[in-house]
Amino acid sequence: MARTALTPVSLGTTGVLLPDAGAAANIADGNSFSWTSGRRVYVHNGDDTALTVTVPTPGTVGSLGLSIGDATFTVAAGKGRMLPALGQEFRQADGTVHLNYSGADATVTVAVVDI
Numbered sequence: 731m732a733r734t735a736l737t738p739v740s741l742g743t744t745g746v747l748l749p750d751a752g753a754a755a756n757i758a759d760g761n762s763f764s765w766t767s768g769r770r771v772y773v774h775n776g777d778d779t780a781l782t783v784t785v786p787t788p789g790t791v792g793s794l795g796l797s798i799g800d801a802t803f804t805v806a807a808g809k810g811r812m813l814p815a816l817g818q819e820f821r822q823a824d825g826t827v828h829l830n831y832s833g834a835d836a837t838v839t840v841a842v843v844d845i
Contacts, residue, residue, distance in 0.1 A: 732759060733756065733759050733760045733761060733762045733828065734753075734756040734759065734760075734761050734762070735761070735762050735763065735826075736753060736761050736762065736763040736840060736841075736842045737753075737763075737842070738763060738764075738769060738842040738843065738844045739751045739841055739842070739843055739844070740843075740844045741843060741844065741845060746843070748772045748774070748810065748812075748841055748843070751772075751841040751843070752772065752773075752774055752839030752840050752841040753839060753840060753841070754836060754838070754839060755773070755829075755831055755838040755839060755840045756831075757831050757835065757836065757838065760828055760829055760830040760831065761828070761829045761840055762822075762826040762827065762828050762829070763826060763827055763829075763842040764825055764826055764827075765816070765818070765820065765821045765825060765826060765827045766844075767815070768844055768845050769816075769842055769843065769844055769845070770812055770813060770814075770815060770816075770842075770843050770845055771783075771812070771813040771816070771829065771840065771841070771842055771843070772810060772811070772812050772813070772840070772841045772843055773803075773805050773810065773811055773813065773838065773839070773840050774805075774809075774810040774838065774839045774840075775805040775806065775807060775808065775809055775810070775811075775837070775838050776808065776837030776838065776839070777807060777808075777833075777835050777837050777838065778807050778808065779807050779833055780804055780805065780806055780807055780833055781804070781805040781807075781831060781832070781833050781838060782802055782803070782804055782805075782831070782832045782833050783802065783803045783804075783805060783813065783829060783830070783831055784800050784801070784802050784829075784830040784831075784832070785800060785801040785802075785803075785813075785816060785820050785827060785828065785829060785830075786800045786820075786828050786830065787799065787800055787801070787819050787820055788821070788822050788823065789819055798819055801816070801820070805838075812843075
C-alpha cells in the first residue's frame with residue numbers, strides 16, 4: 731500500500747475545529763503532505779493508549795554524511811497535539827513531509843493546517 735497524501739486546511743478568518751478537520755491517519759503506511767514553512771500538523775489520538783508520531787528526515791550533514799535524527803512526538807491517549815513547525819530538513823526528495831505512526835488504531839485523525 732501507499733502513503734496517503736493529506737490536503738491542508740486553512741484557518742482562515744473564522745478558524746477551524748481541528749479535531750473535526752482531520753482525516754483518518756494511515757496507521758499502516760503513513761501520511762504525507764507538501765512542505766511549506768507555514769504548515770503545521772495536528773494529531774488527535776482517540777485511542778486509549780499513547781501514540782508516537784515519527785517525522786523522518788532524509789538528509790545528512792557534514793563530510794561524513796551523518797544522518798539527521800528523525801523527530802518523534804508523543805500524543806497521549808484521548809488527546810490532541812499540534813506539532814511544532816517542521817523545517818526544510820524534513821522535506822523528502824519529492825517535496826513532501828512523511829508522517830509515521832505507532833501504538834494506535836484507526837481512531838487517530840490528522841490535519842495539516844496552513845497558519
